[in-house]
Amino acid sequence: MKSLLEAIRPTTILEPAKLRDSLGLDLVVVSETFQHTGSFKFRAAYNVVLNRPEDEFIGVSSGNFGQALALACRMLGRKCTIVMPHNSAKVKVDAVLAYGAEADLINVNEVSRVERLEQLGQQRSDAYMASAFDDRLVIEGNSTLGDELLDLGLDAIIVPIGGGGLISGTVESFERAGKDIDIIGAEPLIANDAARSLKAGKIIPNEREPQTIADGTRTLSVGDQTFPVMQRGVKDVIEVTEENIATGLRMYFSLANLKCEPTGALSLGAVLQEPERFRGKRVAIVVSGGNVDADVYARLLSTH
Numbered sequence: 001m002k003s004l005l006e007a008i009r010p011t012t013i014l015e016p017a018k019l020r021d022s023l024g025l026d027l028v029v030v031s032e033t034f035q036h037t038g039s040f041k042f043r044a045a046y047n048v049v050l051n052r053p054e055d056e057f058i059g060v061s062s063g064n065f066g067q068a069l070a071l072a073c074r075m076l077g078r079k080c081t082i083v084m085p086h087n088s089a090k091v092k093v094d095a096v097l098a099y100g101a102e103a104d105l106i107n108v109n110e111v112s113r114v115e116r117l118e119q120l121g122q123q124r125s126d127a128y129m130a131s132a133f134d135d136r137l138v139i140e141g142n143s144t145l146g147d148e149l150l151d152l153g154l155d156a157i158i159v160p161i162g163g164g165g166l167i168s169g170t171v172e173s174f175e176r177a178g179k180d181i182d183i184i185g186a187e188p189l190i191a192n193d194a195a196r197s198l199k200a201g202k203i204i205p206n207e208r209e210p211q212t213i214a215d216g217t218r219t220l221s222v223g224d225q226t227f228p229v230m231q232r233g234v235k236d237v238i239e240v241t242e243e244n245i246a247t248g249l250r251m252y253f254s255l256a257n258l259k260c261e262p263t264g265a266l267s268l269g270a271v272l273q274e275p276e277r278f279r280g281k282r283v284a285i286v287v288s289g290g291n292v293d294a295d296v297y298a299r300l301l302s303t304h
Contacts, residue, residue: 039289047141063092133163134223146173
């Protein structure tokens with residue numbers, strides 16, 4: 001049995017000249033696209049399964065956490081079921097199945113992920129209900145990414161926000177190290193519950209699951225455990241248009257030779273949203289994952 005640090009792959013740090021020159025900014029690309037299962041979620045999922053005694057795990061995921069939990073369970077000899085929206089990216093559903101887990105597909109317009117999770121929890125009371133973000137073990141696992149960025153001489157880090165697990169882990173990593181840095185969230189404008197919640201000082205959920213192209217952020221709200229961490233450590237949240245998310249994805253392809261999913265392009269999209277804000281600063285932009293259906297990716301690349 002491997003420890004968390006033995007199991008994860010180190011993140012990939014890039015300083016692509018064409019991208020930096022194009023924007024005139026000192027950007028450091030932090031890519032989790034080469035992590036196990038193609039996203040940062042493996043850090044969290046492995047930490048959860050490693051530290052829980054249950055034999056079965058049930059998770060809710062649009063895909064990336066589902067894949068990660070499925071692989072972690074396979075590696076550590078546990079059973080796994082993933083509740084997923086019926087319109088999840090096919091590549092993500094296929095991966096969950098390939099890792100040996102059950103994919104429980106639901107129509108989120110008829111039953112919410114939370115409701116389905118409660119149903120399964122009643123049927124399988126001995127299983128662990130694994131949140132993709134609202135779990136101390138998730139936050140702690142994600143903090144290992146921040147640990148890898150401590151010595152890059154950064155002024156700011158921009159992190160995609162769905163449920164807040166990754167940005168919370170980043171905050172806690174820099175807090176532990178006693179390093180003061182601007183940690184900024186990047187969130188789709190049409191799925192801006194984190195921005196609205198931080199401004200209001202309380203969690204304000206989306207009324208329904210937002211259909212942003214950044215499918216990894218289609219959450220109803222940030223978590224009860226992630227929100228207090230965000231309140232104390234997130235300087236701001238930039239609300240990114242769908243157009244800038246897609247433009248960021250294309251720029252990674254053409255200027256950094258990097259394939260990413262739309263959610264992974266959020267941080268660069270935030271830079272495109274407010275470029276002058278980052279002039280003269282050394283800024284890390286986190287690419288959270290690279291799992292995207294080929295047809296979706298091709299369409300986004302060809303749309304201008």
